[in-house]
Every structure is written in C-alpha cells, then in structure tokens.
Amino acid sequence: MTDAFVIETATAVAGIAVRQRRGFRFFVSDNRFATLEQRVFSSTQAARRAAELIERAQRRSTAR
Template structure:
C-alpha cells in the first residue's frame, strides 16, 4: 500500500446496525478497537479486530443473537 493510499483510509468508522449506532472502531497499530455507543454492544467494548468489516460482523452477530433471544422469549410466554 502506498503512503497516499494509507493516508486516504479513515482512522475511525461508525458501526450502525439497523439504524442503531452500535459503536465506533478506531485504527491503531494492531488493527481496529471497538468502542460501544449502546449498552447492547458493550460485550464488544475494547475488543481488537483486524478490520472495520470484522467489527461490523461481530456487532451484527450480537444484534442477531439478542433478536433471536427476544423472539424465543415472546413465543415461550
């Protein structure tokens, strides 16, 4: 990657899941660190990811698991 390409990449990304701000990831020497902006995603707080896309997939998995649990509780009652 050239210096110009490296500089063109962002150092922070907002992760949104279904119109909810899950958090942000910031670039550091090891990759991307997640900072939660909503309680639902606190389990990802401080986790290191190799890419912003990987962090987004993790946030989607948290959201999907929470939705699945909520649905199963509705049907259990």
C-alpha cells in the same frame, strides 16, 4: 486518513472502530454491544460482523 469509523447494524449505531497499529479498537455507543468494548478487530468489516451477530442473537432471544 480517517482513523475512526462508525459501526452500524440494521437497527443501531453500535459504536466506533478506531484504527490502531494492530487493527481497529471498538468503543461501544449502545450498551447492547458492551461485550465488544475495547476489543481489537482486524478490520472494520470484522467489527460490524461481530455487532451484527450480537444483534441477531438478541433478536432471537426476545422472539422466544
């Protein structure tokens, strides 16, 4: 069974999610997603959604 999953957004590899007893712990590979470092998510999909929200927020703030 695979215990680590790459988490990607539309434009970046945000990090990896590592399976643990209580979910998936996130380790960032791109500092734009630093707020997710060490957070535990219920699923890899939840980790990806969190990374996508950060990416969208950053795009909105730079578009202004």
